[in-house]
Amino acid sequence: MSNHALQNAAEILRKSRCTIAFTGAGISVESGIPPFRGPGGVWSKYDPEKFEKGYFKRHPEEVWHLLKEIFYDTQARAKPNPAHLALAELEAAGRLAAVITQNIDGLHQAAGSKTVYEYHGSTRRMQCLDCRTFFDAATISLDILPPPCPHCGGLLKPDFVFFSEAIDFDVHREATELAKGSDVCLIVGTGGEVMPAGRIPLVTRNAGGTVIEINRFETRYSYGFSDIFLQGKAGTMLPKLVDLILG
Ligand SMILES: [Zn+2]
Structure with missing residues (x-):
C-alpha cells in the first residue's frame, strides 16, 4: 500500500x-x-445451531451458559x-x-x-421475550442462568440477531x-x-x-x-x- x-x-x-x-x-x-467466521472464530468452537431462536427458547439455560462464556465473561471487558x-x-x-x-x-x-x-443488534442490550422490555445488559446479573426479567420474570435474550431471526x-x-x-x-x-x-x-x-x-x-x-x-x-x-x- x-x-x-x-x-x-x-x-x-x-x-x-x-x-x-x-x-x-x-x-x-x-x-x-474474536470474529464469528474463519479460523479461531466463534463458529469454529461453538455450534451455530444453538444460536437459533427456537433452540434458545427450548434450551435457555444451556444457551445462556454459552452466551455468558462467549460474550459476557470476556467481551464485556473489551x-x-x-x-x-x-x-x-x-x-x-x-x-x-x-x-x-x-x-x-x-x-x-x-x-x-x-x-x-x-x-x-448488540450484546449490550437485552430484551424480555415475554413483556418485550429492553434492559441495559450491564444491569442484569448473570449469577443465575437464564437471568430472569426484572419486570416479569420472563426469558431475557441478548438483543442481537439470532439465526432464523429477521x-x-x-x-x-x-x-x-x-x-x-x-x-x-x-x-x-x-x-x-x-x-x-x-x-x-x-x-x-x-x-x-x-x-x-x-x-x-x-x-x-x-x-x-x-x-x-x-x-x-x-x-x-x-x-x-x-x-x-x-x-
Ligand atoms: Zn419481562
Missing part, C-alpha cells in the same frame, strides 16, 4: 459532503474480540482500540455522518461514536437510505460476506459514491469494486488517515 493511496483517500474524504463508515469484525479483533477512536474523532469533527456496523460489541459507542446503526427492518431501511445519500463509504474490517448488510457499500457505489476500503487481507471488495484499497490493520491505518484528513 503506497503512501500515495493514503493521501488520495484523505483528499477524497476531506472533500466528501457525507461519509459513512461500514465496519465489521476486523475492527474489533484488535480489541481482543475496550475500544485506536480504530474505533479514530472514527469517533472523525464524527466529532463533522466529517463522518454515521457508522453502520455489523458488530454487536458496542465498541463504537464506547469509543464515543454517536450515530451508530447496529445492523445485527434483522431490524428500521435499521436496514435507515442505513440503506443513508448509504444512498452518501458520497463516500469507508469500509473497515469487513469483506461483506453477510447479507443484506454486505450490500451497504454497493448502495453508495450504485448511487455514484466512492468506496474506500481498509482491510488487513484482500476481500471480495478489494479489486474492481473498492476505488481505493488500503491494506493494513485498522488500528494503524485509520488513525493515520484521520490525522491526514483533520491535519
Whole structure:
C-alpha cells in the first residue's frame, strides 16, 4: 500500500459532503474480540445451531451458559482500540455522518461514536421475550442462568440477531437510505460476506459514491469494486488517515 493511496483517500474524504463508515469484525479483533467466521472464530468452537431462536427458547439455560462464556465473561471487558477512536474523532469533527456496523460489541459507542446503526443488534442490550422490555445488559446479573426479567420474570435474550431471526427492518431501511445519500463509504474490517448488510457499500457505489476500503487481507471488495484499497490493520491505518484528513 503506497503512501500515495493514503493521501488520495484523505483528499477524497476531506472533500466528501457525507461519509459513512461500514465496519465489521476486523475492527474489533484488535480489541481482543474474536470474529464469528474463519479460523479461531466463534463458529469454529461453538455450534451455530444453538444460536437459533427456537433452540434458545427450548434450551435457555444451556444457551445462556454459552452466551455468558462467549460474550459476557470476556467481551464485556473489551475496550475500544485506536480504530474505533479514530472514527469517533472523525464524527466529532463533522466529517463522518454515521457508522453502520455489523458488530454487536458496542465498541463504537464506547469509543464515543454517536450515530451508530447496529445492523445485527448488540450484546449490550437485552430484551424480555415475554413483556418485550429492553434492559441495559450491564444491569442484569448473570449469577443465575437464564437471568430472569426484572419486570416479569420472563426469558431475557441478548438483543442481537439470532439465526432464523429477521434483522431490524428500521435499521436496514435507515442505513440503506443513508448509504444512498452518501458520497463516500469507508469500509473497515469487513469483506461483506453477510447479507443484506454486505450490500451497504454497493448502495453508495450504485448511487455514484466512492468506496474506500481498509482491510488487513484482500476481500471480495478489494479489486474492481473498492476505488481505493488500503491494506493494513485498522488500528494503524485509520488513525493515520484521520490525522491526514483533520491535519
Ligand atoms: Zn419481562
